[in-house]
Amino acid sequence: MKPMEHVIEIKELKKSFGENDVLKGIGLNVSRGENVVIMGRSGEGKSVTIKCIAGLLTPDSGSLKVMGDEVKELAEDGLKKMRRKLGFVFQGAALYDSMTVRENLAFPLKKVLKMKDREEIERTCREVLEAVGLNDTLEKLPSELSGGMRKRVGLARTLIVKPEIILYDEPTTGLDSITSKEISNLILEMRKKYKTTSVIITHDLSCAQITGDRILILKDGVFAAEGTYEELENSSDEFVRSFFK
């Protein structure tokens, strides 16, 4: 494997909704194993960017390659294969409320990986729960868990199918600062353990600092700044610095 292989390559990507030009030609390369954080004011198009990467939105023009494949050229089958390599962690952990933690975790195993063996399913559920630091919650319903625990289960459910790329949309929103730091550290640990590449949208400075190898700031439809947390925090551009106060 080439050390600097780009698992995501975006060039001149544009996306509008009617008159609303949201992405005006963004470019981004993400290397295998890298954690890239996207920041920006509300409504700048951060979610639109990762939805394009995930193939949930179709860009109007430009190039978007995931694992070397130009997404717009993929037929239904290729798109399905690509989506299996991608995982999402959405804002509200998006668990099925009427299902226990075990059922929530078993669901993608059965549906996506077509796993049938009950013992293998049980073992895999237990392994991934242990990886996110949650033992003894298999029988619980999401409503019986704290917000931080639900986020962990949400992460476990994404990790269970072993995606190569994980897209996080505000993984720490709504958590107190200690729990938020725990989740950010967990994102780092999971990269080590599962060797994932991540794109993380966050407004949370500690999350950006802990998880981001590189941070990009989306402004007026393009990436206006890029660098490490420390570089951007000390930027000569006042707008860029204003994110880090």
Ligand SMILES: Nc1ncnc2c1ncn2[C@@H]1O[C@H](COP(=O)(O)OP(=O)(O)OP(=O)(O)O)[C@@H](O)[C@H]1O
């Ligand atoms: N499916 C859609 N149809 C029409 N407009 C959309 C759609 N999705 C997003 N938009 C518009 O695109 C713009 C960017 O939205 P997006 O959700 O990407 O912002 P964001 O940067 O993620 O904001 P936030 O930080 O508040 O989550 C907004 O003006 C939004 O109204």
